[in-house]
Amino acid sequence: MPVRPLLARCGLTLLVLLGAVLAAAGGVSLGGDGLVAVALAAVVAASIGAGVARESDAPDPRRAALDAAWRAAVGTVAALLLLSGGVVLAGGAVTALTVAAVLGVLLARWALRSARAERQAVVTGTSLAGDGRWVRGLSVQDLGREWVRSSAELARARDPFTRQGLVRRRQEALDELERRDPAGFVRWLEGGATVDSDPAEYVSGDPAAGSETA
Structure with missing residues (x-):
């Protein structure tokens, strides 16, 4: 060991x-x-x-x-x-000093972790937001999986920057699915679209076909 x-x-x-x-x-x-x-x-x-x-x-x-x-x-x-x-x-004095030292260490650790988490959230939120071009290289199946995966991540996310980035990423994925197959996208909506339902079961097409019909 x-x-x-x-x-x-x-x-x-x-x-x-x-x-x-x-x-x-x-x-x-x-x-x-x-x-x-x-x-x-x-x-x-x-x-x-x-x-x-x-x-x-x-x-x-x-x-x-x-x-x-x-x-x-x-x-x-x-x-x-x-x-x-x-x-x-x-004795009371030693106990008080020990408690103060432990609390100081815990507070310092919490402050460091909070600062690190905030920086990571800013970076993650920025990377998640993107400019919308990331969807063009994905297939319909990939976009559907992205919708289902990001639904689970959004349910767990607590940081507002991360949540904002996930919401924008999900919207971009839906916009691309609707662009590639508007009729299929409507069928998904009418079929009771939920956060855990895969729109790829209703939408057809691929990046190449979508680009040609755009």
């Missing part, structure tokens, strides 16, 4: 053991009343997490709410027990 993955696993194992020790110490120090308060905090966190997830545009809001609820509850319990255990074993 390579050295780096082995070291990473060992480090993770040590962190888990340390966290278990801190959580156990925190649970003992809190006592019955403290654990009840922790449980109530977990319930509140779970309710808030489920509410936020339910209002999102997730494909399955109920499943997303349940997933967010248990994650929020577990995270709240773990954080409170770890903080309590840290205060007991290391």
Whole structure:
């Protein structure tokens, strides 16, 4: 086994053991009343997490709410027990400095990832938008697959630049399909066109034929 993955696993194992020790110490120090308060905090966190997830545009809001609820509850319990255990074993000052350092690292990482994602979104949105000429070299079957594929991508996309690029790309594909076979395109629309139906089943033609009839 390579050295780096082995070291990473060992480090993770040590962190888990340390966290278990801190959580156990925190649970003992809190006592019955403290654990009840922790449980109530977990319930509140779970309710808030489920509410936020339910209002999102997730494909399955109920499943997303349940997933967010248990994650929020577990995270709240773990954080409170770890903080309590840290205060007991290391003191309040050391625990506060450790929490501040961890939060700083997480915020810096989040900022870097957000900036990278924004740059990538701008590049992706620009490349997706195009100038409409990309459709000329595709067959009708390729254009149909592009419509179905981009439908799935649009359902998953959250960044506005990416969504805008996908919408424009889909419109260009539809315009090209209509240009090549207007009657077939109308048949697709009248047949109940949906985001996951392939227009190539109704539209015929190819790039060469389309160029000749344009």
